[in-house]
Amino acid sequence: MKSPNKLLFTSLMITSTLMVASSSNWLTTWIGLEINMLGYIPLMFMAQNTMESEAAVKYLIPQSLGSTIFIASAIISSHFNNLQILMAIAMCLKLGVAPFHFWFQPVMASLQLTPAFILLTWQKIAPILAISSFNKTLIAMIMPIAMISALWGGIGGLNQTDIRSLLTYSSISHTGWMLASTTSNHIILIAYLTTYILINASIFASLNSESTKSCKQFFSSKEPTKFFILAITILSLGGLPPLVGFIMKLLVLMSTEAKTVIILGLITGAMISLFYYLSLTFSALLSFSKMHLTKTHLTSKQTILFFLSQTLPLTLIMFFF
Structure with missing residues (x-):
């Protein structure tokens, strides 16, 4: 597909998301x-x-099914208020959250890196804002x-060896946290979305620079500095304290109005997700401890994305509070 077409459809995506964010009616x-x-x-x-x-x-x-139900x-809820729950279910179907995730993993497995990144990040914004x-x-x-x-995002990622499948189940788990943040301040929801998008951008930049599929290949970089940044980014996505991923989950827990059972389920799912992220990076970090940090060439894109993902969400919170 040629660049003008890509620019046109990308503009449509951005404009439509802004339309949803600023809309005042369901139509x-x-x-x-x-x-x-x-x-x-x-x-x-991308590959045709x-x-x-x-x-x-x-x-x-x-x-299409989600849009039709929505x-x-x-229309029907103007006469029967009890059917408004179908609007929320339609948005959950569009997001691909459990138990409506049947289409999400097969689609992710068949896409190239760039559309897969868009599906994991940008395509979540409009349904989340609608909810x-x-x-x-x-x-x-x-x-x-x-x-x-x-919970399902944590359990589904336990036995995954493909890095894309791992990020898919991680996305399902993080979407659950985004849904929980809709009961709190909108600034926390925006900051959580920003954190998630930037961390994924940093990971996909590394995936794009090196053709990797398995988790072992993902940490096969011979450059210690690049490897260290990648490991920190992965652990931040998993929510390891005191990284920014943990801070954003803590803010959601402090501000959400969900019931105690829901909060315990979210924490359990986050702990399971953190377990497989730690198991993914543990052996690699052990080998890293035997290395010495050397002056290595690191692309400006990866460096900028790493520092943005770890600092920009905290700056957002400090600015608004």
């Missing part, structure tokens, strides 16, 4: 979600192979979905 939100979906599907075709075509179909069907329930605009009663009704998502 505008639905239109923004539809444009967002139609803007992303052409970007999925049959796997991407299959991934596009697997992405299109649940997204607009239908929005955050619901009333508190409706948000409280979907908190069990947040707990199930955090």
Whole structure:
């Protein structure tokens, strides 16, 4: 696909997300979600192979189903308020959270790195913002979905050896935390989203520079400084204290209005996720302890993304509070 087309569809994605963020009625939100979906599907075709075509179909069907349920329930709920829960379920289907994650992992496995990164990060913004605009009663009704998502994301990643599958289940777990943050201050939700996007950007920059699939290959870098930054970024995504990923989860726990059972489920899911991130980096960190930090060449992109992911969310919180 040529660059002008990529620029057009990327602009559609960005504009539609801003439309959802600024919409004041359900019709505008639905239109923004539809444009967002139609803007992303052409970007999925990077290598022009049959796997991407299959991934596009697997992405299109649940997204269209979610949009149909959303607009239908929005119309019917003007007469029957009890059906508003279907609007929240439709957004959860679009996000790919458990137990509506049946399409998420197959689509991620068939995509190239750039569209996979967009699916993990940018495509979550519009549905999350739509959910955050619901009333508190409706948000409280979907908190069990947040707990199930955090738990399933942790359990599903335990036996994964492919780094992309690991990031997929990690995304399911983090989406549960994003759902929990919708009951708190909007600044915390935005800061959590910013943290998640920047940490993933740093990881995908490393994946893009080196062709890696397995977790062992992921930490096979011979440059100690580059390896150390990568390990810290992974542990920050897992929520190891005192890294910024842990601080953002702590802020969510301090400000959320979810019930105690939901909070315990979120913490349990985070602990399971942290376990497989620690097991992923433990042997690599042991070998790193035998190395000596040398003056190595590190690309400016990786350095900037690392420092942004660890400092920008904290700066956001300090600025608003």
